[in-house]
Amino acid sequence: MQLKDLSGHTGVSAASIKYYLREGLLPAGETVHATRAQYSARHVERLGLIQALRRIVGLNIEQIRGILKMADDGAPRLDLLAAVQRVVLHLDSHAQAGVDAGTPPADAVVRLRNWPDYPSDARNALNAHLELMESLNIPVSGEVMDTYSKAMDDVARVDIAATTAPESVDQLILTAAVGMHMHSQLLLKLLALGQASHAIRRYEQGA
Template identity: 80%
Template structure:
């Protein structure tokens, strides 16, 4: 298909498509003339990915470029998923002092759940958050960590299972990014509903 048809089928304006081509988000079409190129189903798939990452997940052009470059360069799926998680959940800015109670609590929950004992942005983010809570004098008991981590382990198993099926790396990124973004919001809303329900039970009669 040519540019106009690609625009019609994707719902993306020709100006936006040309912008994505210039920015390296969309691979060039196959040249058939000095001023014309042919585009394929892979371009439609990539445009769907770009639009979802921009409009649903809220990523910027630089973040999207980084993810699609990894896909185009043939990055392993584990690395792709880690990169998606990093940008979608904003894990890249977490640092810890290293060691201490927060690091030990993080290591303890890793051992408890039998998770791979390997460094990751997610692990750094948890340790940093525990450090922050400790600095604010907000206790996190072993019971809380056990209960929360059990629930999250069950949820994560479902989430990752949904990202292992797609053969296309664009579909993998799309499924993972939108899933992480929307399911994390779903978890927060379910938690809010559960908290409200427990509060109603406890206080609805003025107790």
């Protein structure tokens, strides 16, 4: 298909498509002659991914470029998923916070849940958050950590099973990024509803 057909098929303006081509987010089409190129289903898929990352997840062009470059360079899927998680869940700041992966809070959770003893930005972020809570005198008991981490282990197992299913790398990124963004919001909303429900029961019973 030509550029105008690609635009009509995806709903992305020709100007935006040209911008994504210039920015390296979208691979060049197959040259037909000096002023015309042909585009394929691969371009349709990539445009859908770019639009989802921008409109649903809220990533900027630089963040999208970083993820897509890793994909186009053939990065291992584990590294790609880690990069998506880092950007979508805003772990970037914690990754540079100087928190070591082997500190006691993370070690305790890893042992408790029998998770792989492997460094990650997610582990650094957990350490940083627990240290912040401690500095604010908000204790996290062993019972709380056990309950929370068990619930998250069950959720994560379901999430990763769905995330790693697509064969296409673009679909993998789409599933991971949109899933992480929307599921994290879903968890927060469910937690809010649960907290509200328990509060209603307690205060109604006490009335």
